Amino acid sequence: MENLIKEIHTAVMEGESNIVQEKVREAMAAGLPAARILNEGMISAMSAVGKLFEEGEYFVPEMLISARAMQAGLVLLKPALKEADIQSTGKVVIGTVKGDLHDIGKNLVAMMLEGAGFEVIDLGTDVTPEKFVNAVRENKPQIVAMSALLTTTMSAMAATVETLKSAGVREQIKVIIGGAPVTDEYAHMIGVDGFAPDASRAAALAKSLLAA
Amino acid sequence: MNNRERFIKAIQWEPVDRILTYDYLDNTAILRKYGGYDDTRKYTFEELVEVNARAWKNIGVNVTRSIHDPVNHWMGGKISNWIRFFGADPSKWGVSQGGETAWISKRPFKNLTELEKHMPNKPVYEEVRDWYQPFIRYVQQVHDHYDVAFIGAVEGPITDAYSFMDMELFAQAIYDAPELVSHVMDCTGLFSAHIARAFAEVSSVPLLFMGEDIAGTTGPIFNPKFVRQEGLPRWKWITAPIKEKGMKFLYHTDGRYGKFLPLIFNELEADGLNPIERNNCNDIFEIRREYPHKLLFGNVCCIHTLPHGTLGDVEDETLELIEKIGPQGGIFIGSSSEVHDAVAVENAAMMYQTVHEYGSYPIDVERIRRRRAELRQNGSLHQRASEPL
Numbered sequence: 001m002e003n004l005i006k007e008i009h010t011a012v013m014e015g016e017s018n019i020v021q022e023k024v025r026e027a028m029a030a031g032l033p034a035a036r037i038l039n040e041g042m043i044s045a046m047s048a049v050g051k052l053f054e055e056g057e058y059f060v061p062e063m064l065i066s067a068r069a070m071q072a073g074l075v076l077l078k079p080a081l082k083e084a085d086i087q088s089t090g091k092v093v094i095g096t097v098k099g100d101l102h103d104i105g106k107n108l109v110a111m112m113l114e115g116a117g118f119e120v121i122d123l124g125t126d127v128t129p130e131k132f133v134n135a136v137r138e139n140k141p142q143i144v145a146m147s148a149l150l151t152t153t154m155s156a157m158a159a160t161v162e163t164l165k166s167a168g169v170r171e172q173i174k175v176i177i178g179g180a181p182v183t184d185e186y187a188h189m190i191g192v193d194g195f196a197p198d199a200s201r202a203a204a205l206a207k208s209l210l211a212a
Numbered sequence: 213m214n215n216r217e218r219f220i221k222a223i224q225w226e227p228v229d230r231i232l233t234y235d236y237l238d239n240t241a242i243l244r245k246y247g248g249y250d251d252t253r254k255y256t257f258e259e260l261v262e263v264n265a266r267a268w269k270n271i272g273v274n275v276t277r278s279i280h281d282p283v284n285h286w287m288g289g290k291i292s293n294w295i296r297f298f299g300a301d302p303s304k305w306g307v308s309q310g311g312e313t314a315w316i317s318k319r320p321f322k323n324l325t326e327l328e329k330h331m332p333n334k335p336v337y338e339e340v341r342d343w344y345q346p347f348i349r350y351v352q353q354v355h356d357h358y359d360v361a362f363i364g365a366v367e368g369p370i371t372d373a374y375s376f377m378d379m380e381l382f383a384q385a386i387y388d389a390p391e392l393v394s395h396v397m398d399c400t401g402l403f404s405a406h407i408a409r410a411f412a413e414v415s416s417v418p419l420l421f422m423g424e425d426i427a428g429t430t431g432p433i434f435n436p437k438f439v440r441q442e443g444l445p446r447w448k449w450i451t452a453p454i455k456e457k458g459m460k461f462l463y464h465t466d467g468r469y470g471k472f473l474p475l476i477f478n479e480l481e482a483d484g485l486n487p488i489e490r491n492n493c494n495d496i497f498e499i500r501r502e503y504p505h506k507l508l509f510g511n512v513c514c515i516h517t518l519p520h521g522t523l524g525d526v527e528d529e530t531l532e533l534i535e536k537i538g539p540q541g542g543i544f545i546g547s548s549s550e551v552h553d554a555v556a557v558e559n560a561a562m563m564y565q566t567v568h569e570y571g572s573y574p575i576d577v578e579r580i581r582r583r584r585a586e587l588r589q590n591g592s593l594h595q596r597a598s599e600p601l
Binding site for chain 2: 015056101152197
């Protein structure tokens with residue numbers, strides 16, 4: 001049993017989707033609880049991947065294939081998780097802000113958040129402030145995450161925060177931001193709850209905000 | 213002596229009378245104010261080149277590689293090249309444009325199986341040469357007329373490959389189908405190598421720039437082992453014709469690229485760097501200390517100082533570069549990456565004016581320090597107010 005969890009963990013870290021699926025099937029057939037497979041096999045593996053990324057041992061491709069491997073396992077686990085009424089860590093609405101069409105950074109953050117056990121509602125790119133507001137009303141997330149790659153589109157983050165405020169939903173959520181030109185200083189300036197310089201730290205930030 | 217002549221001497225580390233300015237323009241307001249660009253009319257390529265060259269001349273930029281087109285984003289040109297030289301099917305590719313950015317909105321593949329059916333062909337040298345040489349000759353001629361030196365530029369084989377394949381598919385294919393990555397990079401590498409060869413045969417400005425974005429703000433995007441194994445040999449295809457003619461080679465990657473410097477300088481033997489992003493990415497002063505014989509292009513911050521700083525901030529940051537690196541030579545001052553649309557025209561102009569005002573050799577370091585002290589005393593600094601002299 002222990003070995004199966006370890007094998008799932010290793011396979012996620014190495015981005016081996018087929019092995020993850022094979023071992024998740026075996027673990028489920030052996031009667032291991034879905035929550036344990038998820039937490040000890042997959043989420044902990046993605047957390048290790050994030051750490052290796054922060055330490056400069058893993059890079060974007062390694063992170064992507066690990067996230068893909070986790071997804072492959074999650075597909076098999078989802079029915080069992082639902083049946084056992086296992087709740088996600090939290091819910092995040094994510095999008096690249098208005099005027100900006102870059103998605104790789106946002107996608108990486110979404111994958112790492114899923115890897116950390118969050119339910120992620122991805123609004124895509126070029127997301128207007130109004131669309132963020134509607135998504136908050138509809139999905140009731142704990143966190144809204146915004147991404148911008150361009151200096152010229154960073155200002156849309158501030159505009160989105162203002163729109164969230166005027167719509168009366170800002171207090172219901174934590175707002176986090178990231179992207180190449182974004183800094184901690186800018187995050188303070190526009191009054192959001194946090195800034196993360198990369199996908200791994202974004203997932204850690206989201207968790208710490210919920211724990212606070 | 214004109215700026216092309218100055219530039220040729222400066223990149224050989226020969227004495228010149230002043231520091232030159234260099235930049236990449238992505239700012240329509242500058243094109244309007246200094247080049248006379250009129251939003252209500254259509255421009256031919258030839259007219260656009262002239263408007264750009266005029267803008268640079270009038271604002272005080274001496275060296276460039278850009279031709280800014282406010283209507284058609286450069287991404288469209290990239291697809292046209294793939295269609296023309298890689299045999300890509302024009303009906304299956306599309307570019308969409310919005311705001312100041314553009315993206316590939318249509319590709320004939322979404323996964324590796326589909327990619328395999330739409331692999332690019334290797335480009336043919338003669339075809340690339342016949343397209344590129346008239347282009348570079350014409351552009352350099354027009355810029356020469358306005359006393360601006362126009363350098364050559366190619367895309368790096370990794371960057372062009374992940375643009376072609378899409379970053380996520382490229383990243384996965386590194387592990388799942390390395391042979392496909394290798395073939396695509398052969399095509400992109402050969403295309404840039406052909407341009408380099410065509411450039412080396414005819415260019416009046418002996419410097420080629422290669423844009424290869426392999427780092428982000430927190431460090432490398434790709435495993436350095438992959439970059440060395442797949443990138444380096446193909447980069448050498450590009451530098452070979454340049455080095456053969458005794459020309460210089462400039463390496464470009466955005467982001468925090470410190471880990472790659474030994475590869476770029478010691479193994480590839482690049483002659484210089486651009487951009488040199490600030491924003492917690494790179495320290496130009498440290499790079500100069502570690503690699504004193506490399507050319508540096510930059511680096512007034514285009515994330516903070518140029519778009520959000522006061523005129524005093526811009527002047528101070530420019531003066532610091534002149535003061536600390538100028539005396540040793542080998543620096544070409546401009547933005548840390550590009551002058552984009554969020555940069556106020558006045559701030560860009562201040563950066564270039566400062567170089568022209570204080571960048572004459574021998575550099576008067578005392579005068580610069582007096583001016584920097586004055587900027588502090590009279591409260592002209594906002595972002596740089598806490599920066600020590």
